[in-house]
Amino acid sequence: MNPLIARYQAVRKHTLALSEPLSDEDCGAQSMPDASPIKWHMAHTTWFFETFILERMERDFAPFHPAFRILFNSYYNGIGEKHPRPQRGLLTRPGMAQVRAYRADVDARIARLAASAPSAELDMLLTLGLQHEQQHQELMLTDVKHLLAQSLLRPAYMEIPLAPAAKAPPQAWVAFDGGLTDIGHDGQGFSFDNELPRHKEYVAPFALAARLVTNGEYLDFINAGGYANAALWLAEGWDWVRTQNLRAPIYWFQDDKGAWQEFTLHGPQPLDLHRPVTHVSLFEADAYAHWVGARLPTEAEWEYAAARAPLETGSLHPAGALGEGLRQMYGQCWQWTSSSYAPYPGFAAAEGALGEYNGKFMLNQYVLRGSSCATPDGHARRSYRNFFPAGARWQFTGIRLARR
Numbered sequence: 001m002n003p004l005i006a007r008y009q010a011v012r013k014h015t016l017a018l019s020e021p022l023s024d025e026d027c028g029a030q031s032m033p034d035a036s037p038i039k040w041h042m043a044h045t046t047w048f049f050e051t052f053i054l055e056r057m058e059r060d061f062a063p064f065h066p067a068f069r070i071l072f073n074s075y076y077n078g079i080g081e082k083h084p085r086p087q088r089g090l091l092t093r094p095g096m097a098q099v100r101a102y103r104a105d106v107d108a109r110i111a112r113l114a115a116s117a118p119s120a121e122l123d124m125l126l127t128l129g130l131q132h133e134q135q136h137q138e139l140m141l142t143d144v145k146h147l148l149a150q151s152l153l154r155p156a157y158m159e160i161p162l163a164p165a166a167k168a169p170p171q172a173w174v175a176f177d178g179g180l181t182d183i184g185h186d187g188q189g190f191s192f193d194n195e196l197p198r199h200k201e202y203v204a205p206f207a208l209a210a211r212l213v214t215n216g217e218y219l220d221f222i223n224a225g226g227y228a229n230a231a232l233w234l235a236e237g238w239d240w241v242r243t244q245n246l247r248a249p250i251y252w253f254q255d256d257k258g259a260w261q262e263f264t265l266h267g268p269q270p271l272d273l274h275r276p277v278t279h280v281s282l283f284e285a286d287a288y289a290h291w292v293g294a295r296l297p298t299e300a301e302w303e304y305a306a307a308r309a310p311l312e313t314g315s316l317h318p319a320g321a322l323g324e325g326l327r328q329m330y331g332q333c334w335q336w337t338s339s340s341y342a343p344y345p346g347f348a349a350a351e352g353a354l355g356e357y358n359g360k361f362m363l364n365q366y367v368l369r370g371s372s373c374a375t376p377d378g379h380a381r382r383s384y385r386n387f388f389p390a391g392a393r394w395q396f397t398g399i400r401l402a403r404r
């Protein structure tokens with residue numbers, strides 16, 4: 001069997017497993033325009049294989065359902081019409097059973113195609129489709145967390161309590177000499193187009209915090225009036241805080257006795273002061289860095305430093321810092337950088353609709369580096385560029401400090 005098909009089946013199975021703890025009602029709801037229903041993720045990732053592989057390569061192609069081409073198109077203008085994103089939660093039909101049948105049908109047809117007409121182009125598209133599905137696996141967890149957080153029942157996605165984290169070591173700094181360095185993917189294995197082309201950048205000497213900022217440290221910022229001090233905030237960030245009357249990260253709340261709790265995929269938990277602060281916006285990360293007299297790293301600094309960092313993998317909530325040296329670079333929280341999400345010099349999007357994958361989003365967003373506890377195993381790499389608008393905070397986003 002094509003080894004890619006074994007991988008295909010494993011990734012596709014993992015998506016189904018992610019939906020297992022949820023009811024069909026959970027899977028259909030949409031909590032905000034930025035988040036999508038689980039059912040939609042499960043159908044859209046299937047649509048990707050159907051549209052970009054089967055429709056092009058399958059002999060006598062017929063769609064599983066003609067309306068799905070529009071219903072489950074996310075943002076590809078080159079494919080045609082799209083169902084409006086904020087209305088994905090209104091799709092009570094197709095139901096979950098039909099979406100599961102859609103997945104099984106496309107999976108069987110992909111396996112037949114790979115057996116009967118193998119090609120380098122098919123392998124390339126399968127690889128892209130699986131990387132795409134892994135990105136949606138992370139979104140399934142962050143989107144369902146946001147959905148479950150809307151209920152006062154505060155339901156747990158996974159009914160396993162979190163054990164207290166080990167005491168976080170004092171913050172330490174790791175110094176780097178910098179210099180002329182290669183930034184971008186080195187061509188070994190898969191990368192998205194936004195990691196290319198590899199190019200030279202000069203990085204001045206800098207220091208990076210050895211671990212992520214903890215909940216305890218961030219609580220100090222709150223207790224010191226951080227959310228009420230305009231001097232710490234970018235102008236747009238200050239407007240963002242004021243108009244929404246914010247005073248803590250998105251999933252923090254105080255119980256009847258005033259003790260801080262954090263809503264997690266394990267349900268509400270007492271705020272663990274030794275775990276990394278997560279679900280903060282770039283505005284909050286930047287204000288915190290300002291408060292402690294540091295700054296956020298640039299993406300080139302992060303990538304340069306990550307040459308020494310081990311790949312860690314995650315669970316369902318960011319874990320405390322263990323070991324020595326630079327850690328928590330991967331597998332806990334995505335780390336905001338001060339770098340705008342822009343094309344690397346010489347960037348060229350692919351021809352056709354797949355060229356819409358990354359390039360057209362390179363405006364008004366910031367790069368995040370590393371990976372999070374929700375990132376599937378094997379998906380992270382040093383040159384990976386994630387990106388979100390400065391106010392986004394439903395992803396597992398944390399704070400890595402830098403200074404000259």
Ligand SMILES: [Fe+2]
Nearest residue numbers: 044074132136
């Ligand atoms: Fe997608």
